[in-house]
Ligand code: ADP
């Protein structure tokens with residue numbers, strides 16, 4: 314029985330139920346006299362039945378009288394005959410429910426009840442209410458959890474000296490499941506106070522320990538030392554039509570230092586949309602190629618891989634370095650040739666999608682793996698590419714992400730991950746004027762596009778018209794884009810309107826993108842396929858439909874497609890009515906800020922604690938209790954404790970991880 318319960322709640326081991334903590338509590342430790350009840354008060358009370366009558370549909374109505382002689386009417390819906398028999402005149406009944414005004418004074422409708430005697434004892438602690446699913450009633454959960462509290466070894470894994478300010482694990486857990494009647498339930502429900510702090514600390518500690526263990530394992534792995542003695546990276550960056558920003562140069566230096574070590578790099582390069590991560594990736598690739606290694610650069614979509622490949626080919630071909638492209642679009646003979654070039658080592662860099670880690674792809678000497686938009690890949694996919702290294706060496710790994718988290722947090726949170734941040738944008742970026750408008754203005758905006766686009770690519774503007782995923786269905790998404798394309802083409806016959814979406818053949822899509830880049834297309838209607846990485850500097854206007862339904866990070870990424878050229882740029886966020894207060898606030902955040910870090914912060918604040926910072930980026934399991942931002946003090950403490958425990962208490966480390974990580978350490982080992 315117990316065994317089923319945890320599975321129904323999505324937990325893999327019964328003991329995990331111990332960490333299934335209450336959402337709130339009910340006070341069944343005392344009885345409220347009828348005279349003290351008032352409308353809206355949820356309370357427990359007790360009395361004797363002085364009147365009972367069965368009504369139509371099996372409802373039962375009865376009156377209770379308490380010690381003081383006051384009465385309270387109770388209505389139970391859909392009672393069974395045996396219930397009605399038990400609830401007869403003179404029976405003593407304890408009820409828990411909300412008092413409401415009725416026709417003849419206060420009443421309770423369908424309260425929880427039990428028949429009792431004057432001697433039936435009251436619980437001495439508050440009653441926990443657990444998060445649950447319909448099939449699992451609270452009483453079963455309480456029974457199962459109480460049994461575990463009695464059976465399971467709850468002895469402490471963290472020595473007292475290392476947590477002077479926090480209570481014991483067992484005491485904290487018992488307190489949270491069964492707080493005393495005088496406990497501050499508002500505080501507990503907000504997940505605050507010493508007992509909660511202890512649980513959060515333990516959770517963060519488990520994460521720190523497992524990440525550090527995997528980092529230690531990596532330190533034992535051998536990786537090639539990549540030095541770039543002939544300065545290929547310098548030659549490459551000299552060819553860029555701009556000089557690197559100080560932030561880019563610093564990141565390249567940090568990575569260069571890692572590549573010169575004999576164990577594999579494990580580094581995250583984060584930078585806001587448009588901060589210039591691709592150039593850094595190219596420079597870093599040059600360091601590896603200059604050291605005789607091969608490099609694989611992986612992007613999450615065909616379109617992005619395509620664009621990345623174009624840039625790499627553009628940069629590396631003049632230096633005499635062949636770049637292979639591997640996407641689903643590369644087929645037949647071309648594919649065979651690319652595969653041979655990688656196997657024989659004539660191609661030094663491979664750019665592609667997840668096609669890169671298929672079995673048929675064999676590298677001659679892969680020693681650096683770069684993953685763009687890393688949060689879009691699963692842990693397994695990143696690891697699979699790593700397996701492609703030479704048999705005695707693990708390739709260095711660089712992950713890139715435009716979904717930023719504050720650097721200091723990232724450093725302590727990803728205990729096993731080095732982080733480089735490109736924290737400034739290249740100079741000369743034009744601010745994007747962002748406007749929030751009702752979709753009632755849609756037709757008007759389409760007509761205004763005519764004036765905006767008139768002229769050739771050098772004098773006329775180019776625009777994106779984005780139709781995001783509005784239903785959980787690719788088909789509808791597609792339909793919105795196809796409809797908008799037809800509509801805009803019809804309204805503006807003299808303007809070239811193109812269409813790009815995820816269902817198009819990669820070659821078609823690439824052709825449309827190329828035409829847009831060349832200025833042959835004025836308006837590109839697209840789904841969110843253009844979300845990341847697409848780079849057309851002359852495009853300076855973006856209209857986004859249904860902006861209210863999109864995530865802020867995604868809006869920010871989309872908007873980052875404009876504001877890349879000399880022209881003043883505008884982004885119009887269209888929303889459909891009615892717009893709720895939070896939705897409006899979210900759109901205003903995008904309107905008022907162009908700083909990805911700041912936007913991410915606000916986004917979290919508005920989304921509340923449900924989605925935790927960092928979970929997506931890390932590929933690690935979600936933190937259930939702690940919030941690395943709000944609990945940064947505990948995070949620091951967990952990090953310090955981890956250092957000491959790993960040094961001096963290997964057994965406690967084992968026990969701690971066994972308690973907290975159901976899938977074992979491997980789960981975080983990426
Ligand atoms: P990200 O991948 O970080 O979003 P990209 O690498 O695509 O950004 O760069 C965005 C744009 O900025 C590109 O057009 C690129 O050529 C340009 N860029 C990158 N670095 C610089 C720099 N140091 N100075 C000027 N422009 C730059």
Ligand code: MG
Nearest residue numbers: 590591845846
């Ligand atoms: Mg990019």
